[in-house]
Amino acid sequence: MYEQATQGDSGAEVSAVLIAVKSVSYNVQLEKRILEVLKEVSFSVADGQFVSIIGPSGSGKSTLLRIIAGLLRPTSGHVFYRDMEVTHPIKNISMMFQNYALLPWKTALENVEIALYSNESLSPKEKTEKALKALAAVGLSGFENAYPGELSGGMKQRVAIARALALEPEVLLMDEPFSALDPLTADHLRNEVYSYLINPQSPIRSVVMVSHNVEEVVELSDKVIVLSPRPAHVVGEVNILLNRPRDKKSFEFYTYVDQIFALLT
Amino acid sequence: MRVHAAKDMKKSSKRPKGVSRHVLMTSALAYAFPILVDIGYSWWRMLAALLLSVLFSWAVGVAAAVNKTAEKIVLPTLDVLQSVPILGFFPVMIFAIIAILPGKPGIELAVIFLIFTSMAWNMAFAVYEAVKAIPKEFVEMANDIGMSSWGKLRHLYIPASWPKLAYNALVSWDVGLFFLVSSEIITLGNATYSVSHGIGVAIATYAAEGNYLAYSEAIVLLLIALILTRILFLRPWALWSERFKTAEEARVTRSDVIYRSYRWIGEKARAKIFYNLGSVEMAFRPFTKVVRVVNKCLGTRSTLIGKVAVAVVSALTLIALAHAIYLGLVIFHPMYNPSLWIYLGSLEKEVIASLAYSFARVWGVYAVSLAIGVPLAIKAALSEKLYEPVSTVTQIISSIPGPVLLPAMVVAMMSLPYRGELVASIVIFLGSFWYIFFNVLGAARTIPKPILEAADLYGIHGLKRWKDIYIPAVMPSLVTGSITFIGGAWNTLMVAEYFVVSSSTGSVVLTQVGQGIGKLLDIATYSGNLPLLGLSIASMSLLIVGINLTLWRWAYNYTTKRFSYNV
Numbered sequence: 001m002y003e004q005a006t007q008g009d010s011g012a013e014v015s016a017v018l019i020a021v022k023s024v025s026y027n028v029q030l031e032k033r034i035l036e037v038l039k040e041v042s043f044s045v046a047d048g049q050f051v052s053i054i055g056p057s058g059s060g061k062s063t064l065l066r067i068i069a070g071l072l073r074p075t076s077g078h079v080f081y082r083d084m085e086v087t088h089p090i091k092n093i094s095m096m097f098q099n100y101a102l103l104p105w106k107t108a109l110e111n112v113e114i115a116l117y118s119n120e121s122l123s124p125k126e127k128t129e130k131a132l133k134a135l136a137a138v139g140l141s142g143f144e145n146a147y148p149g150e151l152s153g154g155m156k157q158r159v160a161i162a163r164a165l166a167l168e169p170e171v172l173l174m175d176e177p178f179s180a181l182d183p184l185t186a187d188h189l190r191n192e193v194y195s196y197l198i199n200p201q202s203p204i205r206s207v208v209m210v211s212h213n214v215e216e217v218v219e220l221s222d223k224v225i226v227l228s229p230r231p232a233h234v235v236g237e238v239n240i241l242l243n244r245p246r247d248k249k250s251f252e253f254y255t256y257v258d259q260i261f262a263l264l265t
Numbered sequence: 266m267r268v269h270a271a272k273d274m275k276k277s278s279k280r281p282k283g284v285s286r287h288v289l290m291t292s293a294l295a296y297a298f299p300i301l302v303d304i305g306y307s308w309w310r311m312l313a314a315l316l317l318s319v320l321f322s323w324a325v326g327v328a329a330a331v332n333k334t335a336e337k338i339v340l341p342t343l344d345v346l347q348s349v350p351i352l353g354f355f356p357v358m359i360f361a362i363i364a365i366l367p368g369k370p371g372i373e374l375a376v377i378f379l380i381f382t383s384m385a386w387n388m389a390f391a392v393y394e395a396v397k398a399i400p401k402e403f404v405e406m407a408n409d410i411g412m413s414s415w416g417k418l419r420h421l422y423i424p425a426s427w428p429k430l431a432y433n434a435l436v437s438w439d440v441g442l443f444f445l446v447s448s449e450i451i452t453l454g455n456a457t458y459s460v461s462h463g464i465g466v467a468i469a470t471y472a473a474e475g476n477y478l479a480y481s482e483a484i485v486l487l488l489i490a491l492i493l494t495r496i497l498f499l500r501p502w503a504l505w506s507e508r509f510k511t512a513e514e515a516r517v518t519r520s521d522v523i524y525r526s527y528r529w530i531g532e533k534a535r536a537k538i539f540y541n542l543g544s545v546e547m548a549f550r551p552f553t554k555v556v557r558v559v560n561k562c563l564g565t566r567s568t569l570i571g572k573v574a575v576a577v578v579s580a581l582t583l584i585a586l587a588h589a590i591y592l593g594l595v596i597f598h599p600m601y602n603p604s605l606w607i608y609l610g611s612l613e614k615e616v617i618a619s620l621a622y623s624f625a626r627v628w629g630v631y632a633v634s635l636a637i638g639v640p641l642a643i644k645a646a647l648s649e650k651l652y653e654p655v656s657t658v659t660q661i662i663s664s665i666p667g668p669v670l671l672p673a674m675v676v677a678m679m680s681l682p683y684r685g686e687l688v689a690s691i692v693i694f695l696g697s698f699w700y701i702f703f704n705v706l707g708a709a710r711t712i713p714k715p716i717l718e719a720a721d722l723y724g725i726h727g728l729k730r731w732k733d734i735y736i737p738a739v740m741p742s743l744v745t746g747s748i749t750f751i752g753g754a755w756n757t758l759m760v761a762e763y764f765v766v767s768s769s770t771g772s773v774v775l776t777q778v779g780q781g782i783g784k785l786l787d788i789a790t791y792s793g794n795l796p797l798l799g800l801s802i803a804s805m806s807l808l809i810v811g812i813n814l815t816l817w818r819w820a821y822n823y824t825t826k827r828f829s830y831n832v
Contacts, residue, residue, distance in 0.1 A: 071718050089722045101715035105737040105828050114733065118724030
């Protein structure tokens with residue numbers, strides 16, 4: 001799985017922008033006061049890029065991701081997918097939830113199929129075929145009829161990936177995809193997950209990941225957006241120009257890690 | 266039930282037709298005092314029972330939590346006590362207590378004891394759980410500084426038990442009130458056993474006399490007393506007890522209190538049915554085998570309707586089996602007083618038919634409650650706007666004991682056909698609906714947010730959303746609520762199915778159904794027919810246990826395996 005080539009060009013070359021976040025602010029109305037969660041956040045995700053959002057816990061990273069997904073509306077500001085403003089969930093943007101949000105009463109296959117539910121152009125048979133293909137793509141053939149409770153943490157994560165793949169979105173949003181796994185498993189799976197998402201067969205062109213793990217972010221991303229504590233705004237953008245697979249022990253790797261830590265503190 | 270209308274409340278019937286407003290006002294005021302006295306009597310019984318329950322819970326709950334031997338005895342005993350339809354045993358209780366302590370004090374004691382039995386078991390469990398959950402270091406520290414047992418009880422066990430005890434008292438109060446009113450009304454059926462004062466007495470008497478002014482006034486005052494008790498006593502107690510919570514426990518918000526308590530009680534009910542009836546199950550082993558074979562033959566292993574059918578068939582088989590044993594005894598063991606057994610044999614048909622009618626009533630109301638309660642609770646739980654007002658209003662409505670509304674329903678439905686059935690159904694509904702409503706409300710409230718977001722993301726709306734997201738998500742709690750619903754419903758039958766008002770001049774039937782086990786129990790009680798009473802209670806208990814062991818056990822196992830998040 002390590003022969004995976006970098007598809008995204010992490011250089012300065014200009015390519016199409018898939019997601020543009022433009023001065024997004026988000027406030028929560030509490031009983032007596034207004035809590036500012038996000039303040040004038042702006043950044044963009046180019047075609048082919050793996051972008052990570054990192055920040056202290058409670059800084060509104062997940063809120064930002066839900067705004068990009070169209071699940072939440074920002075108090076002010078806009079999110080664009082290509083030239084279209086995102087105001088509600090759309091087919092081209094899919095999301096993977098922190099604890100995967102697999103329905104415990106449905107099998108792996110049914111959990112993937114449910115993503116295709118609202119697609120009326122597909123017959124039930126085609127939906128099943130697509131779901132089976134997606135499960136096969138993440139190496140879960142043979143586990144179609146297993147319930148989430150019968151799967152390990154890593155396998156659950158792969159079902160969630162398959163569900164995201166089945167929709168054939170261009171942009172995948174991931175909310176702390178490795179935090180539900182133990183550190184060893186997570187460490188082992190990062191590159192594997194990357195290869196499931198970014199490869200010539202994959203429909204996914206760009207990924208936006210939320211994380212609080214600096215090394216994880218340096219290992220996977222082309223670009224890192226660093227957020228401040230609440231109210232969150234962008235304190236820095238770091239482009240990571242390392243070849244894949246990345247050597248986590250290399251000097252360059254740690255230069256990036258230090259640079260991001262410096263922005264965080 | 267019969268209401269003994271010996272009290273001289275005849276003013277109203279003598280009142281001329283064209284009463285002026287002024288006269289109406291004065292007579293309304295005139296009733297206020299006697300009604301308040303009646304409420305006072307009832308509240309004294311409630312408070313006495315609550316105090317007894319608290320003392321009992323500390324004694325038994327702490328003992329079970331700190332002593333292994335006590336634990337082994339207490340838990341199964343509580344389970345059994347919790348699973349019997351208590352109200353059915355009330356007449357037996359009266360006979361027993363009267364035998365020891367004759368006259369009014371005996372009756373008073375019987376009523377308080379009945380309320381106690383409806384309040385105490387879940388509170389004892391609450392204390393047990395709370396004391397069990399005390400971190401070990403606390404006890405070690407207490408031992409280290411040489412604290413006596415009494416000191417530990419005072420400074421450790423009792424404080425730790427406050428939060429759970431207070432929350433359970435909230436629900437216990439509602440349940441107790443239902444039993445209070447019912448038992449007061451039941452005692453009135455026979456002049457020898459009647460209590461002289463009480464809100465149940467007042468309401469039944471006014472209704473029997475056709476004094477609707479006093480009747481409505483009594484209900485309004487009862488409602489005010491209920492709300493005041495909640496605001497001035499039960500809720501402050503629950504909120505005060507928050508301070509005894511350890512940091513890890515989540516603090517509940519005001520409106521969560523009631524559903525959490527209902528869920529907790531439901532979970533206990535479930536646990537008692539499925540974990541501690543092991544010995545009962547052993548006795549039924551051959552029987553469950555038969556069920557399995559029947560299942561296979563029908564090929565309905567997993568369909569719900571099949572399961573229901575099998576449960577019904579098996580419960581009825583159980584009863585038939587019990588009767589066969591009776592008959593066997595009659596034939597082969599003449600020393601068992603053959604005339605009694607022959608007499609019982611002659612009652613058999615009546616009991617089974619009554620049981621079947623009551624069964625249909627309970628399950629019919631259950632179906633209606635599902636159809637209303639599940640969508641309503643889910644809608645309310647998921648709407649930020651609806652949740653607070655709906656949960657507040659339902660909490661108040663749920664605490665009104667259904668039987669007090671029975672006379673009003675009788676009048677309102679005067680001209681309707683099947684009035685007896687309708688009234689019975691509504692009383693059953695009012696007594697049990699809340700178990701489903703609050704359990705589902707709590708479950709829908711705690712559906713993980715990502716699950717709902719995923720449904721939004723994939724455009725799952727309308728019917729599909731209900732079928733694939735909401736209903737499965739509340740399934741385990743729905744089963745819990747259903748088990749407590751059915752248990753509660755059987756309890757309401759004694760009041761719902763038969764309501765007769767008797768006085769020195771004769772008796773008036775307010776409402777009754779054609780046949781029903783509740784009616785049979787009432788008649789047996791009033792006529793002092795102990796064999797009929799025994800046979801009715803035994804048959805009803807068998808039916809309930811049979812269904813618990815088949816249908817509910819399966820439903821519980823299936824839903825917890827398939828529908829819980831933390832798998």
